[in-house]
Amino acid sequence: MIHFAIVGCGHISKKHIEAIENVENAKLVAVCDTSVERLQETCEKYQVNGYKDLGEMLDNQPEIDVVCICVPSGLHAKLAIQAANAKKHLIVEKPIALTVQDAEAIVQACKDNGVKLSVVHPNRFRPAIMALKKAMTTGQFGKISHANATLRWNRNQAYYDQAAWRGTKEMDGGVLMNQAIHNLDLLLWLMGPVEEVQGYSATRLRNIEAEDVAAATVRFQNGALGIIEAAATIFPKNFEESLSIFGESGTAVVSGTTANWIKHWEFESLPKQHAEALIQEVEHDPYGTPGQEEIIRDMVDAIRSDRDPVVSGVDGLEALKLVLAIYKSAELGKPVKLNEIVEEENRQYEYNHS
CATH class of the missing domain: 3.30.360.10 (Dihydrodipicolinate Reductase; domain 2)
Structure with a gap:
């Protein structure tokens, strides 16, 4: 049995919960949200343990195998890296992150900790x-x-x-x-x-x-x-x-x-x-079959077979780069090459943290 936890009890989390319920050898054991109201509603409806803090959830339920990140996109990196550092496999909602640096940090954290990473592109x-x-x-x-x-x-x-x-x-x-x-x-x-x-x-x-x-x-x-x-x-x-x-x-x-x-x-x-x-x-x-269900089933099989998920973290990163390239081209009023996006973001990151 592969044990799942969800961070973020908003609209999209319901699709993850339904998917987990429909996949053999998958079980939801915990949820996490900073909203007491959303947390209580989810816990009562699905009869799972609830936590307001991801660290507390990971400490109290070591049996968790996979954490689904279902929070607003700008929060993905911090929570995903925290879960990866706790040796938990990850399913991250789209987009993987909003910056190349954050997306690459998620991918690297999963690689460093030997955990699997899938991005939710169910179509x-x-x-x-x-x-x-x-x-x-x-x-x-x-x-x-x-x-x-x-x-x-x-x-x-x-x-x-x-x-x-x-x-x-x-x-x-x-x-x-x-x-x-x-x-x-x-x-x-x-x-x-x-x-x-x-x-x-x-x-x-x-x-x-x-x-x-x-x-x-x-x-x-x-x-x-x-x-x-x-x-x-x-x-x-x-x-x-x-x-x-x-x-x-x-x-x-x-x-x-x-x-x-x-x-x-x-x-x-x-x-x-x-x-x-x-x-x-x-x-x-x-x-x-609903795409989220396929994503959950694929993660279960990837863990049991020790293979990479079908939709990888690198796949999520490439889609992000394309969006950022369109943004940058629109801003500059000229064509841009995809490799320039990474270089530009790295320069901006170094400037902001110097």
Whole structure:
């Protein structure tokens, strides 16, 4: 039995708890939150021990194997490193952190302590996305021309007003960091590393510190191009999340309100009836097993098999770098290379701590 604990009893923690309950050989044994009200509600509902302090929880329940970090993004690094130093495996909600330094510190702490690290990018487990990944890895597209990642959603002012940290640069970030980062993780997972970015961002409709709309063009290391669009400003509700990939011998579009449905699937090497059968199969079960459940199950298996989790800390770091590159390009008004983001953040970190 793998014993889990959760830090942060907000909205997203419920998905983790439900996932743990549904995974064989996984058991929730403790939760932690600074809010007495949220803590009491969670403890009573799920019949687990509760603590206001992570250190107290780790000291009192040494049987904990995995700690799920479900607090605001700006707090991830401090708590994740504390848990890693206590020799606990980690599942960290997206984004892994808000700075390269914090993300790298989490990755290094896990490496130093010999514990496993997974970042919650659960959309990789959607049936349509898994089919898209298989088409990529088996070379059905041939040489890739370009790819599009689009997120057109609604997050109204009431959403941001629910919690003071939402939409702030210190604790949350904007539409790229919070909502679109899942789509960006998929783009990188499918297309490989990005070399250069030209980005734009703006705060057009929401009263927040971070951006509510952004757009970017990217050049991947393999030479293919990409287009990114992300918005939390769509009226009156979520409209579209999609991934499109275009190659010399294949075209695929996965879309819908969320990227769960195959809208176009045509390959030179694939008979039309086979494509139609796949589309129908996905339509029959577009969601599959909940992504958080797959993340929990994968961690349990990774511990028992002593392997790396499917979604690694490095994967989370790469998605973060892409967001930060778009931010930096928008700030400078010119293209930036991904390796420059790390160098710039290191210089800024050294300056702030000198």
